[in-house]
Amino acid sequence: MKVISDPHEFNVSRSVVSIGMFDGVHRGHRFVLRKLRERALSLRAPAIVITFDPHPLATLHPASCPAFITTLEDRIALLASTRHVDYCLVLRFDRERSNEMANNFVRRTLVNMLGMRSLIVGENFACGSGRQGNITYLGNLGAGLGFDVDPLPLMCDESIANGVHCSSTETRRLIQRGDIASANAMLDRPHELSGTAFTLSVGTCRVTDIVVPGAMCSPPAGDNAGTVKKQDVEGPWTAAILQVQEQHPQIGAHRVRLLVGNDIDIAPGDAVSVRFLDSVKPVANRVASAAMASAE
Incomplete structure (x- = not known):
């Protein structure tokens, strides 16, 4: 996996993309990454993961920024270890990025620079200022720009009581309350x-x-x-x-x-x-x- 911080460095005509913080690279993340790889193979295109540094809340609402399960370096290493990702694009999240409208981000970065033909994300994904770019918005945008959107259902972890959704938020909650065994089951490590x-x-x-x-x-x-x-x-x-x-x-x-x-x-x-x-x-x-x- 190659790590890049500037989307201008890409030299690909088409790609399959997934976007998120991927904090912890837990079982739910790896489910998304497997689907990313499957779609990339079907299109014969590279699989690209986009993540951000720092966490958006560290810029927008520092007091509300969650504790991190993994450092950026560990996150990148875990993404690489899945062998499902060809490129990891680490985008700096600052005030300018936070004010970028979803339409501009999709057109300029995802389509024009990365040649995105398919977007693989969780069903609750949204991007752009005010989280305007939800699944419905992106699907409509993709119809005109030549990409499809595959919203994946959130994975439930049956190894944990009540089969809770596998998420970074839930993993943090389990760690911070001392339920280490359940957190490790969600992380699978x-x-x-x-x-x-x-x-x-x-x-x-x-x-x-x-x-x-x-x-x-x-x-x-x-x-x-x-x-x-x-x-x-x-x-x-x-x-x-x-x-x-x-x-x-x-x-x-x-x-x-x-x-x-x-x-x-x-x-x-x-x-x-x-x-x-x-x-x-x-x-x-x-x-x-x-x-x-x-x-x-």
């Missing part, structure tokens, strides 16, 4: 966060914390079963107990403490990734439970 290691003294012990940017989507304070690994280092992930600390309102970052897994060679300043597998009982409760069991 463990939720992963990356940060920088530092050590500190707690009583007579030295502990390692991973500092994660506050903009990322973190589980609530508490203990989680997981794994840890230094970035850019070959080798397996190490099992760990990951204790998410209460976030101080002035720090603006998440701290993940390694309660188990300190045997891994992590030095202050190292870039480290952690994967959350499931929530577990707090350490104090685990110790108390173990003590009661041994006394019986």
